[in-house]
Amino acid sequence: MSSKEVKFKLCKEDLRPMAATMVNLIIKRLSDKLNKNVSETGQALINDSNIEILEKLQKLVNDLQLSITEIQDTVDLIQHIKVESSADAEVLEDSLDLKKYSL
Numbered sequence: 001m002s003s004k005e006v007k008f009k010l011c012k013e014d015l016r017p018m019a020a021t022m023v024n025l026i027i028k029r030l031s032d033k034l035n036k037n038v039s040e041t042g043q044a045l046i047n048d049s050n051i052e053i054l055e056k057l058q059k060l061v062n063d064l065q066l067s068i069t070e071i072q073d074t075v076d077l078i079q080h081i082k083v084e085s086s087a088d089a090e091v092l093e094d095s096l097d098l099k100k101y102s103l
Contacts, residue, residue, distance in 0.1 A: 015077065026067060040059075041057060
């Protein structure tokens with residue numbers, strides 16, 4: 001898998017959904033690869049030579065390393081996600097007075 005470095009501005013509210021989407025896609029790719037690798041390795045253990053088994057295991061390790069790299073590439077984006085402090089949340093909650101605003 002190849003990667004592309006891009007630089008662009010992003011709305012603050014979109015940081016978390018974008019990071020979540022990126023991580024979900026990485027996990028999906030990893031899951032698909034693992035399912036295939038486990039199946040191929042299982043078949044190799046039954047039918048193939050020790051060299052072919054080791055090659056299947058090496059492919060599994062390579063795919064895991066690729067996924068690690070992909071996850072590391074999301075760090076810059078994830079670091080920009082700010083968690084609302086509980087004080088901010090309380091102020092927002094307290095400011096909503098339905099009776100006062102006739103809602």
